[in-house]
Amino acid sequence: MKDSEQYLERKAFFERVLTVYGRKPVLEVLQDPALTCHQLHLADNNREDGIITQLRELAQQRELPIKNHSRAALARISRNGRQDQGVALDVLCPAFQSIDTALDSLPTGARLLALDSITNPQNLGMIIRSAAAGAIDGIIYAKRGNAALGPLVIKASAGTVYKAPLLLCDKLPDALKLCRDAGMAICALDAKAEHSLFSHQHSAGSVFVLGNESEGVSKQVQQIATHTLSIPMRNGVESLNVAVTASLIAFASELNAGA
Amino acid sequence: MKDSEQYLERKAFFERVLTVYGRKPVLEVLQDPALTCHQLHLADNNREDGIITQLRELAQQRELPIKNHSRAALARISRNGRQDQGVALDVLCPAFQSIDTALDSLPTGARLLALDSITNPQNLGMIIRSAAAGAIDGIIYAKRGNAALGPLVIKASAGTVYKAPLLLCDKLPDALKLCRDAGMAICALDAKAEHSLFSHQHSAGSVFVLGNESEGVSKQVQQIATHTLSIPMRNGVESLNVAVTASLIAFASELNAGA
Numbered sequence: 001m002k003d004s005e006q007y008l009e010r011k012a013f014f015e016r017v018l019t020v021y022g023r024k025p026v027l028e029v030l031q032d033p034a035l036t037c038h039q040l041h042l043a044d045n046n047r048e049d050g051i052i053t054q055l056r057e058l059a060q061q062r063e064l065p066i067k068n069h070s071r072a073a074l075a076r077i078s079r080n081g082r083q084d085q086g087v088a089l090d091v092l093c094p095a096f097q098s099i100d101t102a103l104d105s106l107p108t109g110a111r112l113l114a115l116d117s118i119t120n121p122q123n124l125g126m127i128i129r130s131a132a133a134g135a136i137d138g139i140i141y142a143k144r145g146n147a148a149l150g151p152l153v154i155k156a157s158a159g160t161v162y163k164a165p166l167l168l169c170d171k172l173p174d175a176l177k178l179c180r181d182a183g184m185a186i187c188a189l190d191a192k193a194e195h196s197l198f199s200h201q202h203s204a205g206s207v208f209v210l211g212n213e214s215e216g217v218s219k220q221v222q223q224i225a226t227h228t229l230s231i232p233m234r235n236g237v238e239s240l241n242v243a244v245t246a247s248l249i250a251f252a253s254e255l256n257a258g259a
Numbered sequence: 260m261k262d263s264e265q266y267l268e269r270k271a272f273f274e275r276v277l278t279v280y281g282r283k284p285v286l287e288v289l290q291d292p293a294l295t296c297h298q299l300h301l302a303d304n305n306r307e308d309g310i311i312t313q314l315r316e317l318a319q320q321r322e323l324p325i326k327n328h329s330r331a332a333l334a335r336i337s338r339n340g341r342q343d344q345g346v347a348l349d350v351l352c353p354a355f356q357s358i359d360t361a362l363d364s365l366p367t368g369a370r371l372l373a374l375d376s377i378t379n380p381q382n383l384g385m386i387i388r389s390a391a392a393g394a395i396d397g398i399i400y401a402k403r404g405n406a407a408l409g410p411l412v413i414k415a416s417a418g419t420v421y422k423a424p425l426l427l428c429d430k431l432p433d434a435l436k437l438c439r440d441a442g443m444a445i446c447a448l449d450a451k452a453e454h455s456l457f458s459h460q461h462s463a464g465s466v467f468v469l470g471n472e473s474e475g476v477s478k479q480v481q482q483i484a485t486h487t488l489s490i491p492m493r494n495g496v497e498s499l500n501v502a503v504t505a506s507l508i509a510f511a512s513e514l515n516a517g518a
Binding site: 034095122126129130132133134158160231233234235236237238239240241243244247248251 | 293354381385388389391392393394417419422423490492493494495496497498499500502503506507510
């Protein structure tokens, strides 16, 4: 195998690794036989109490490598030294990939979500949970600008983060331009838009962009968008929670199929 | 007018009054010209600072009665002496009514939600917001067992509580029996149910019962239910957030109409 191929394989592998931290989240993953783990990281100054022993035993049952680190090194691995509680775990998320890789293999008429500054971890977790359960082929997620995939998001997602088709990118605008160049509709959700989400169709596929709950979709993304869509509301209600909006997008086609 | 009629009119009036407490929630209501208020209650030991002065002025502009109470009396009015901050306001919610009254005037094929121990205020607020925005004719709400309609719920509802069609009852099982006797389908939502929400139809109307997020629908309600419905999920996701479930119910008919 050539060096470049090895490099790309390793890169694709690491894209699929989510490093979870905190004793409870790590324990929950190790206890779930449906999830595949790569290695357990422990700080070498952890007190060997009940839960640390339990984590070690579960890792040994799975024949996982256990690595000991200084607390500072562990903080670099978890990227959250304040909340990692001396514990981190590399979890393989089979449906994670980079947006570049994903674009080559998306089904015709794919439906993607894109997250434009979803900073509330509860909303992010709920969005991922609903998107994974519904008819969404991928969730475009930039690490910069959105809540990190930490314990609060994992909890709010009811553990579905590990199964969700997250399409990773560095900067959302660049990812959206790639999708637009591939012929997809870029649809900014906006409560004031004239056109209804429920009558939107685009045969080459659509990316539905959810904006920050206070600010809405950013100006930069608005300039890239090809469509602006709203959800029709009654009783003078002015907007919906962003996770509710995501859920309605995720289940729109299921509902239509069942009608 | 006969005494009994006067009594029933007064009762119907008080059913539509929601007593809001806390300085910020009260201020927000007084600042919203779309909302009708009945009277402002203040504790007589409030320090006359900026916000109290502002509340008084707004009430005077609306020609609202302002009543002063001892702190203990105010706590009885707000029903939350710890968090009322010496301030309470009676807000008229035109779409509130008792389930008994509502049953006589519901449209044919009405779609109701019913809340069976929704104890998380954020979920309750989101449910109310989505139901008010979508195609739901009423939300059956028993004070006992559910989160109280306090500041956290109002905030999570984005203020839509005041506009929402809340159908009040003492005990949920009794209200559900009334609806069942009127010919409506009583549908317990349950992630494990065989039948899909999206293919459910019942010409005499349906009540969709949402259970507690950990416990699900209670045994007592299960025994009253005529149907059990689930939402089909992909990727091994086992359940949806209860507010998301409510939103999919609320928008199911809108989605079908738009298809």
